[in-house]
Amino acid sequence: MHAIHITRHGGPEVMTWTEFPDPTPGPGEVLVRLAVAGVNYMDVGARKVGGPGWAAPTALGVEGTGRVTALGPDVDGLDVGDRVAWFYHPGSYADLLALPARSVVRVPDDVPDETAAAVMMQGLTAHHFTTETYAVRPGDTAVVHAAAGGVGLTLTQMIKARGGHVIGLVSREEKVAVAEEAGADHVLVSSGGGFEDRVRELTGGEGAHVVYDGGGSATFRSSQLALRPHGVHAYYGPFMGVPSFAVTDLPNSILLSYPVVQHHVPTREALVARTGEVFDLVREGRLVPRVGGRYPLADAARAHADIESRATTGKLLLVP
Structure with missing residues (x-):
């Protein structure tokens, strides 16, 4: 072999x-x-x-x-x-x-x-994310990082199957159509942070119910700022870096989840x-x-x- x-x-x-x-x-x-x-x-x-x-x-x-x-x-x-x-x-x-x-x-x-x-791997990961990490309900808004990648495309389709709305983030303009084809309602081009204001604009100022964030340290803070109070930040990018922070840095009473593969x-x-x-x-x-x-x-x-x-x-x- x-x-x-x-x-x-x-x-x-x-x-x-x-x-x-x-x-x-x-x-x-x-x-x-x-x-x-x-x-x-x-x-x-x-x-x-x-x-x-x-x-x-x-x-x-x-x-x-x-x-x-x-x-x-x-x-x-x-x-x-x-x-x-x-x-x-x-x-x-x-x-x-x-x-x-x-x-x-x-x-x-x-x-x-x-x-x-x-x-x-990606299907069972997305299933865990959308049913247990945050159980997506009809009408919920989810932000999906790397929405044209394998996990992102799978997440987008599962969120849509559960009746949710998707704001996808992609790193390049040419990936927008790929994310849209999977069902994303809005697609933003962003390779790092700074997308939170646009997410709030698209959600009428309320913020998203959940952000599925595999973007690493560069996206960590913006993902949290894009959430509504009690929204869930599902951070799954350990190989992209795990930020250090104080509990008091968490904004808006948000919930932070660190889903790992062994729990899928x-x-x-x-x-x-x-x-x-x-x-x-x-x-x-x-x-x-x-x-x-x-x-x-x-x-x-x-x-x-x-x-x-x-x-x-x-x-x-x-x-x-």
Whole structure:
């Protein structure tokens, strides 16, 4: 087998296509031949700076789809030949993986591999954000950072499916149409802070109910100032920097949430239920992932360079 591996943290040049012995599934594991792996900005952070669970040397990637080729002992409910998808398994940039059976779900026959790979991490992230971090209700206004990116496009569609209004933020003028196509009601071009006055103008001076902010330290303060009293600032950009602040710096009695990936699907039951809801949105046509680029798995470094350039839109995929 081969995997994208790093021995030190740094730029895309540290990523190597490395051969390893084929894995053998242990108790409770399945062996899966990769069909498609998804690229996430989390992967870029893991490669650049590491963090808990990402000390070098390590293989990169966290999600994908594939076909079960072997079962380890004590695996129930799955069979050789099943198409499966998984959420947050470090080392997913690999053409062959031994995965915990509890971490995979069957992919419905009418959901293609690329679609499933495109909605696992970002779909379950957006589902958590819009149902638990802040349960979007009809008529609510949400600000979505990086609205033309993978998470942003998914968030926008899920907010609209729940009856909310979306003010999208994009870094470049050419991304406006992409965010609008996903359903954003208004799209502002902003690569940092300073958007709060425009958000307040668009909300009749009241501010947004929720801001989904993956923009890092540069957007942190403006996101809070764009909220109405008791609005929710959902900050999910740890690899973009985590600001330090005093509690008294929080304006307007706002609520600050720091949703983390481990809480998106904390149990097997949650994984199955929430993935089922995401797949249902796909099958109903209310969630249509936009694939912004396909790359050979061995050329994952180019995908990382492209996503860091901020020139991409939608979801980037890696194919063996």
